[in-house]
Amino acid sequence: MIPAGVQVFVAIEPVDMRFGFERLSGMVRERMGYEPRSGALFVFVGRRRQLAKVVFADATGTCVFTKRLDTGLFSLPAAPAADASHVEIDEATLDALLDGLALAPSSEPSPPRRARRSRVH
Numbered sequence: 001m002i003p004a005g006v007q008v009f010v011a012i013e014p015v016d017m018r019f020g021f022e023r024l025s026g027m028v029r030e031r032m033g034y035e036p037r038s039g040a041l042f043v044f045v046g047r048r049r050q051l052a053k054v055v056f057a058d059a060t061g062t063c064v065f066t067k068r069l070d071t072g073l074f075s076l077p078a079a080p081a082a083d084a085s086h087v088e089i090d091e092a093t094l095d096a097l098l099d100g101l102a103l104a105p106s107s108e109p110s111p112p113r114r115a116r117r118s119r120v121h
Contacts, residue, residue: 007040008094009086012079017046017053021062024055031085036062043097049073052098072100 009032015024024044025036034040037057044053052074054065074097077087089097096103 004091006091007038008043008089008091009034009040010043010077010089010097011045011086012076012084014047014049015044015053017044017051017066019044019053021055021064024053024064025057025062028055041094043094045074045076049076054098067098069100074098074100075103077103 009028011027011031013031015027019027024042027044028034028036028042032042034042036042036055039058040056042055044055046052050073051066051068054067056063056065077089077093077097080087093103
């Protein structure tokens with residue numbers, strides 16, 4: 001359950017989904033400029049936009065929640081500026097993002113598609 005009134009920040013650039021607690025917390029500090037233990041939620045999406053991780057810390061420790069969509073892709077919110085590393089969203093937008101719903105149109109590029117190999121006999 002998402003705490004009422006919590007701040008939610010979404011990283012604009014995709015991250016390596018193999019990253020865990022320490023690496024994602026470091027990205028919160030270095031790229032976003034926030035303290036991971038601030039009580040805010042920090043959302044990261046993978047390059048293929050099928051997997052998302054949310055970092056959250058409370059007084060007892062740090063959590064990393066992971067979600068993989070069965071179908072569809074995670075939609076990222078539009079960047080507020082060309083050089084932005086993250087964007088703040090509200091709880092309703094977070095719910096929509098985690099449900100895999102399309103957010104307001106953004107200038108994000110489509111993920112690269114892998115070419116399928118044809119079988120030659």
